[in-house]
Amino acid sequence: MEGPPPRPAPPARPRLQRLRRTLPRRPRRERRRGHQQARDRPHPRRPGRGAAAGPGHPHHPRRRQPPRRLRHRHLLGRPARRPPVRLGLGPARGAGLLYRQAYLVTRPKERLDVARAMYAMRFPGEDVSTATMQQLRGREGTRIRRLYEMHSERTGVPWTRRHYKAGDAYAAGDDLNRLLSAANAALYGICHAVIVGLGASPGLGFVHTGSAISFVLDIADLYKADYTIPLAFDLAAQGLTEERDARTGLRDLIAENRLLRRIVHDVRTLLTPDEATRIPVDEDVNQLWDDQVGAVAGGVNWSGSEDLIQPGMGDQHIAIIGPEFDPPASDPAATS
Numbered sequence: 001m002e003g004p005p006p007r008p009a010p011p012a013r014p015r016l017q018r019l020r021r022t023l024p025r026r027p028r029r030e031r032r033r034g035h036q037q038a039r040d041r042p043h044p045r046r047p048g049r050g051a052a053a054g055p056g057h058p059h060h061p062r063r064r065q066p067p068r069r070l071r072h073r074h075l076l077g078r079p080a081r082r083p084p085v086r087l088g089l090g091p092a093r094g095a096g097l098l099y100r101q102a103y104l105v106t107r108p109k110e111r112l113d114v115a116r117a118m119y120a121m122r123f124p125g126e127d128v129s130t131a132t133m134q135q136l137r138g139r140e141g142t143r144i145r146r147l148y149e150m151h152s153e154r155t156g157v158p159w160t161r162r163h164y165k166a167g168d169a170y171a172a173g174d175d176l177n178r179l180l181s182a183a184n185a186a187l188y189g190i191c192h193a194v195i196v197g198l199g200a201s202p203g204l205g206f207v208h209t210g211s212a213i214s215f216v217l218d219i220a221d222l223y224k225a226d227y228t229i230p231l232a233f234d235l236a237a238q239g240l241t242e243e244r245d246a247r248t249g250l251r252d253l254i255a256e257n258r259l260l261r262r263i264v265h266d267v268r269t270l271l272t273p274d275e276a277t278r279i280p281v282d283e284d285v286n287q288l289w290d291d292q293v294g295a296v297a298g299g300v301n302w303s304g305s306e307d308l309i310q311p312g313m314g315d316q317h318i319a320i321i322g323p324e325f326d327p328p329a330s331d332p333a334a335t336s
Contacts, residue, residue: 097199100271101215105204114206114270121222121266133207147225155237175241176232182246183228184220190254191219194263200271219267227253 104110112133119136120128122143128136152159163173164181173181195202195215205214207221231249235241240249254260286298296302 095199097268097271098201101200101204104271105206111206117270117273118207118218118222122225144225144229147229151230151233155233157233157236176236178243179232179235179241179246180228182243183231183250184224186247186250187220187223187228188213188216190260191263192216194260195219195267198264198267200267206270219263222266223259223263227259 104114115133116128116131116136119131119140120126122140131139148159148162151157157176159176160174162180163177165173192202192213200215202216203212203214205211205216205218208214208217211217227250231253232246235245235249287295288298290296
């Protein structure tokens with residue numbers, strides 16, 4: 001009796017697979033060490049990786065890399081709940097400074113006092129308490145012309161006259177005029193941000209009028225002699241005539257001299273010169289106007305039951321009563 005047919009020979013395995021089956025497997029710790037050594041070897045296309053990097057490099061062997069899920073663990077220390085951000089609102093929460101500004105602008109005597117205070121900041125040590133607006137404008141024009149001549153002699157940049165195109169800071173005039181226009185435009189933007197952040201109006205000016213940024217022009221004129229005019233002459237002398245040069249140069253000057261803090265102080269001082277009229281800009285006020293009491297609290301539902309029937313309600317109305325009708329007579333045919 002014949003036995004079962006012989007089994008077919010198994011297919012020949014590749015040499016690499018046979019070696020993996022026969023060689024003993026290294027412990028896991030040694031395998032990790034081998035991976036670490038392979039990672040720390042210098043990469044041919046990344047010379048800054050591995051042993052070639054310094055001790056402070058993130059891929060240096062001495063510096064232990066955290067797991068990928070903890071690479072940004074420094075962000076885990078932030079508070080889970082941040083304070084709410086009010087989009088579209090500046091630091092000011094009340095309209096007290098705006099009311100004060102409107103009060104001063106709409107009264108000629110008070111407006112003249114604020115304008116004189118602005119000119120007094122440009123003429124330190126001089127008495128302008130009795131000067132008229134015509135006299136102050138003439139003295140300001142003379143001061144600016146002398147500043148142009150002084151900086152022209154200092155830098156060697158020729159100066160003829162001021163020439164600019166309204167609305168386009170880099171469109172008209174020579175290089176010096178265009179640098180002046182670009183620097184002034186950047187200064188206007190900074191002053192506008194500060195004024196709006198304090199809760200004042202950029203359009204209610206004291207020296208300038210009729211423009212949507214009249215107050216911005218008033219405040220910016222206080223700093224042109226110290227910032228934009230000497231900056232434009234210095235840039236023109238160095239051959240830096242691009243609009244970006246004026247913006248970056250003004251940015252560096254403002255950061256170095258901390259102009260923003262000075263603008264905040266000057267705006268508050270001009271609008272509220274004494275402590276009695278000082279208005280806190282961070283006071284959050286939410287009120288409703290009332291024609292009898294002035295203002296009532298906002299955020300309150302005023303539809304209470306006691307308010308539905310107010311005193312005097314119905315005094316202007318006429319009540320009509322009647323007519324009275326007799327009850328209808330019964331039909332005798334229906335009752336029979």
